[in-house]
Structure formats: structure tokens, C-alpha cells
Amino acid sequence: MSERVRWTWSRVRGPLLALSLFTASAVAAACTENLDGGAACPSLCPEQSEQFRDTVIEAVALDTSLGGFPALGLASNLVLANRPDTLVTRAVMRFDQLITAFSPNGGSAIDSITTVDSVFLKVPLDTTGRRGAAPIAVQVYDVDTTANDSTTSVVRALFRADRLIGQLTVTPNTTGDTLRIPLSRTVMQAKIAAKGRLRVGLRLSGPGQLRLRAFTLGIGSSTLQYDAASDTLYRPIVVPAGTTISGAPSDVNLAYSVYAITDVGSLPPGPNTLVVGGYPAYRTYLRFNVPLRITDSSTIVRADLLLTQRPSRFTNAADTVAVFPLVPTTTVDVTDLRRVLDLAAEGTLTGLDTTRFVPRDSGQKAINVLGLARTWRALPTNVPRALALRIGLEGSQPAELRFFSRTAPAALRPKLRITYLPKSEFVLP
Structure with missing residues (x-):
């Protein structure tokens, strides 16, 4: 060089x-x-990336509990109970279209029924779950009246001694899947002769509980059965439950065919409290306000709704019960929360799981809502980010769950626990 x-x-x-x-x-x-404003560092140092972040936020902007579920006539089962300290119910069954004629001995002739034998009310039972060992009496009353018997107080007044038309004593844990309650032949004959109707009310005498599989849209529903006395073939006449209320639409007639009346039931939620279940059942609605940097600008990998449970001593407090999530689908234009809950979709159809609780437990509980949280990014702005909760076997069993609401002390309020990965754009510095 x-x-x-x-x-x-x-x-x-x-x-x-x-x-x-x-x-x-x-x-x-x-x-x-730590460059919070962009993703320049990963382009210079590929080994460094955004970290997962955990946060617990008070994101519940609105929560409330609404009662009266399921709607009248839509319960698959009815609870017939006599526990004065917690739950007392009755059941009403209407048979408005009595059969008053028959074909004697299978012939072609038609004859009027004047006398009857073997009059029974047949009521299917739900035999799952715990059943008591103490005998109880199922009493049947004639509750037909010309007064407005769509009013509960009118019907209650008809459960009196002079209207008792049938009774059956049973031991729940040894009873089969159907009650067969004998009814008064004299009353039945008078109803048929007058081309009238039979409307009955059921209640229990003695402490206990039965779950009646009394109405399942025509499958396994209660029936009235009787024999025409002059028919030697003894083929029972079977009348299904049904009613016809003047001027009422079909859904109202369906609702009043078989329904329950509650004398003593769940207490209202009270201050700082949310209720799921009970009898009549409550549902809980929660609306969330989550920062957009989480819902729209990150990938959510875990999301739990944290609720602090309060012990319940309502009936079946020691049993494990399932809670099902519901996903409200209406826009902010629908302000009636009852309507919102009626139109909500089953959360299990969108990937949300059921969660099981014991009513008498207490402390913080977690419900996995990851499937719901991941949908919030795609929702239109006029659809609230919300969740509702209903109990399993709603209206068919009386267990209830109680939780603290957003008005409770800060440590007890509902919260969201979210783990997310902030969105990272690949840009050069």
C-alpha cells in the first residue's frame, strides 16, 4: 500500500x-x-415484542335483576310446594272442552254421557333430583267461577273446604312418574250434564314439595280421564288440558291452560344485590363499558366476570345448580329490559359455558366470558356490550343465587378480569 x-x-x-x-x-x-407509541423496536430488535397484560376493571355500567321468569305458561315443569318459611305454591289446570258423548261398546251409535266411573286427574311427575320421604297430601279443588278467574286473588279464594273434590296421599321418594288423583264422580257428572267445564286447583297439605311435569307443549301434559258408566268395554275418555278465554289470542289461552300461583316465594333482591333463579325466577342483566384500547385494539385471551356471592338460604340451598349465560342482541333503541331479556340468545350457542354454583356458598366466583368479549370488537356501536344470567331449570326448581351488585362496597362489586395482548403495527422508525 x-x-x-x-x-x-x-x-x-x-x-x-x-x-x-x-x-x-x-x-x-x-x-x-419502552416505546408505547409504536412498534419501531420490534423491527430493530426482533427478539422484543408486546407483553400480555392483565387487568381487573370495574366495567359494569348497569346491573339489575328482573323477576317473573319464565313467562306464564312457558315452564316445562311446575313446583308444587308447601314450605311456609320459604316457598308455598299452587297449580291450576283447566279442562274447558269436556267430552259429553260417546259410542257405547265401540258401536256406531252416539249416546250422551249421563253417569261416569273412575274419574281421575293424571299428572306426570319429574322424578329427578332429591325427593322427600315424608307423606304429603295432594288436594284438588274445583276453582271454576263466573268471576274473572284470570285474577290470582279470585282463584286463591276458591281453595276452600266446600270445593275439595279429590285428594291423594303420596310419599315423594317412592312415588312413580305419574300421580293418579281420584276426583268426585258427582261433580264430574254435574259438569257433563250442564255441558260445562272443569277447572281445578292443586295444593299440598303437609310440608313437602313435588315437581309436576304438567305442561310441556302437549308432551306428557296433565289429562282428565273418566269412563262412561254404561260402556262395558271400559275405555277411558281422555281430555287434555286446554282453555278458551273469550277474545284472547292463542298464546294467552296456552298460558292459562296450566299455570302456577306463588303464595310465598323468593324475596326481592334488595339493596346491593343481584339474584339469579328463585321462584318465581329472577334473571340478572349486566351492561359493560370496556375501554376501546382493550376491545378494539388488542387480542383478548382471557376474560372472566368476577362476582362476589352472598349465601342464600332459600329452598334447595345445598344443591349445585347451573347458571346459563344469555347474550342480549337488541340495540339501544329497546329500553325495556324485560323485552331485552326475552329476546336474548342462549350464550351456549356462541361458545359460552355454563357455570355451576352452590346457593349457600359465598365469596368471589368467576364466570368465563371470553367468547363474549371477543365479539365486542365486531358489534355495531348501537348494540350494548352486555350479558344476562339465568338459572338452570328456570321455573321448575326453586334454588336461587345472590351476588353483590355495582352499588355494593368497592371490594364486592362485579368486575371484569381480562388478559390481552396490545395490538402491534409493524412500522419502521
Whole structure:
């Protein structure tokens, strides 16, 4: 190498070395600095990326509990109970279309029914779950009247001794899947002779409980059965439950065919309290306000609704019960929360799981709502981010769950626990 070349290299080597050291220092600084405003660092230092973040937030903007579920006539089972300290119920069954004529001995002639034998009310039972060992009496009353018997107080007044038309004593844990309650032949004959109707009310005498599978949209529903006395073939005449209320639509007639009356039931939620279940059953509605940086600008990998449970001593407090999530689908234009809950979709159809609780437990409980939280990004702005909860076998069993609401002390309020990965854009600095 010539002297001139060596001289030139010695003059530029120093500045180049300084520039290299400066660049390395700048890169190192960029890799150690927490750049919240962008994703420049990962492009310079591929080994560094955004970290998962955990947060617990009071995101519930509205919560409330609404009672009276399921709607009249839509329960698959009815609870007939006589526990004066917690639950007392009755059941009403209407048979408005009595059969008053028959074909004697299977012939072609039609004859009027004047006398009857073997009059029974047949009521299917739900035999699942715990059943008592103490005998109880199922009493049947004639509750037909010309007064407005769609009013509960009118019907209650007809459960009196002079209207008792049938009774059966049973031991729940040894009873089969159907009650066969004998009814008065004299009353039945008078109803048929007058071409009238039979409307009966059931209640228990003695402490206990029965779950009647009395109305399942025509499958396994209660029936009235009797024989025409002059028919030697003894083929029972079967009349299904049904009613005809003047001027009422079909859904109202369906609702009043078989229904329950509650004398003593669940207490109202009270202050700082949410209720799921009970009898009549409550549902709980929660609306969330979650920061957009979480719902729209991150990937949510875990989401739990944290509720602090309060012990309940309502009936069946020691049993494990399931809670089903509901996903409200209405827009903010629907302000009637009862309507919102009626139109809500089953959460299990959107990937949400059921959760099981013991009513008498207490403390913080978690409900997995990850499937719901991941849908919030795609929801239109006029659809609230919300969740509702209903109990399993709603209206068919009386267990209830109680939780603290958003008005409770801060440590007890509902919260969302979310783990998320902030969204990272690949950009050059």
C-alpha cells in the first residue's frame, strides 16, 4: 500500500469507527426503551415484542335483576310446594272442552254421557333430583267461577273446604312418574250434564314439595280421564288440558291452560344485590363499558366476570345448580329490559359455558366470558356490550343465587378480569 493510501485510510478510519459506535449505542437504546407509541423496536430488535397484560376493571355500567321468569305458561315443569318459611305454591289446570258423548261398546251409535266411573286427574311427575320421604297430601279443588278467574286473588279464594273434590296421599321418594288423583264422580257428572267445564286447583297439605311435569307443549301434559258408566268395554275418555278465554289470542289461552300461583316465594333482591333463579325466577342483566384500547385494539385471551356471592338460604340451598349465560342482541333503541331479556340468545350457542354454583356458598366466583368479549370488537356501536344470567331449570326448581351488585362496597362489586395482548403495527422508525 502506498503512503498516500495509508494516509487516507488513517484519516477516515477514526470517523467511521466513531459512527459505528454511535449507531450501536442508538440501537441498544432503542431496544431497551419502552416505546408505547409504536412498534419501531420490534423491527430493530426482533427478539422484543408486546407483553400480555392483565387487568381487573370495574366495567359494569348497569346491573339489575328482573323477576317473573319464565313467562306464564312457558315452564316445562311446575313446583308444587308447601314450605311456609320459604316457598308455598299452587297449580291450576283447566279442562274447558269436556267430552259429553260417546259410542257405547265401540258401536256406531252416539249416546250422551249421563253417569261416569273412575274419574281421575293424571299428572306426570319429574322424578329427578332429591325427593322427600315424608307423606304429603295432594288436594284438588274445583276453582271454576263466573268471576274473572284470570285474577290470582279470585282463584286463591276458591281453595276452600266446600270445593275439595279429590285428594291423594303420596310419599315423594317412592312415588312413580305419574300421580293418579281420584276426583268426585258427582261433580264430574254435574259438569257433563250442564255441558260445562272443569277447572281445578292443586295444593299440598303437609310440608313437602313435588315437581309436576304438567305442561310441556302437549308432551306428557296433565289429562282428565273418566269412563262412561254404561260402556262395558271400559275405555277411558281422555281430555287434555286446554282453555278458551273469550277474545284472547292463542298464546294467552296456552298460558292459562296450566299455570302456577306463588303464595310465598323468593324475596326481592334488595339493596346491593343481584339474584339469579328463585321462584318465581329472577334473571340478572349486566351492561359493560370496556375501554376501546382493550376491545378494539388488542387480542383478548382471557376474560372472566368476577362476582362476589352472598349465601342464600332459600329452598334447595345445598344443591349445585347451573347458571346459563344469555347474550342480549337488541340495540339501544329497546329500553325495556324485560323485552331485552326475552329476546336474548342462549350464550351456549356462541361458545359460552355454563357455570355451576352452590346457593349457600359465598365469596368471589368467576364466570368465563371470553367468547363474549371477543365479539365486542365486531358489534355495531348501537348494540350494548352486555350479558344476562339465568338459572338452570328456570321455573321448575326453586334454588336461587345472590351476588353483590355495582352499588355494593368497592371490594364486592362485579368486575371484569381480562388478559390481552396490545395490538402491534409493524412500522419502521
